[in-house]
């Protein structure tokens with residue numbers, strides 16, 4: 001029997017529920033895999049205080065399930081943050097932001113003690129960069145940032161029509177072979193006008209749950 005990509009996402013998402021502790025506030029990411037997690041969280045919502053969300057889309061889904069959504073500024077710490085990824089390496093470095101939620105995801109995950117990454121097995125890569133790297137930019141700085149990205153060896157493409165939850169734009173960077181993701185994450189963030197970029201390497205994942213043909217594989 002073989003599982004579809006959606007079934008693998010759902011399996012990984014449901015497996016993340018075992019990391020949810022009683023009476024805590026859960027950090028919640030964004031995307032199609034996280035949507036399965038939110039649905040699974042609904043079945044144990046009586047156990048938790050609520051959630052902090054990384055996007056308007058996740059907030060809407062959480063509230064539709066009757067899960068209370070807290071402002072991050074009201075929360076000192078989070079035990080876990082659960083989110084998907086667009087690519088992840090064996091070092092648990094990730095590219096995120098395919099859904100343009102990277103900045104709030106990076107902020108909420110920074111507050112959490114443990115980042116639980118939920119993926120299907122297509123997201124595992126030996127080296128990051130086949131998936132175009134999203135960079136959130138202040139609209140005024142878009143062309144300047146694009147020129148600076150070219151100097152770093154990337155091929156920038158404006159994600160036309162996308163406005164982030166923060167009112168900013170996204171540049172997707174193609175043709176990068178990212179040998180040192182920690183260094184590149186910092187270099188990109190130093191360009192004036194960049195809000196943040198989709199490399200999650202300075203702070204990567206702690207636990208990875210991979211939906212695959214065996215069910216779910218956990219990497220600690």
Ligand SMILES: O=C[C@H](O)[C@H](O)[C@H](O)COP(=O)(O)O
Pocket residue numbers: 029030031032033034083084085086096097098099100101102105
């Ligand atoms: O901005 C979006 C996020 O970083 C998502 O977590 C990422 O794109 C993975 O999304 P999905 O689970 O839909 O593949």
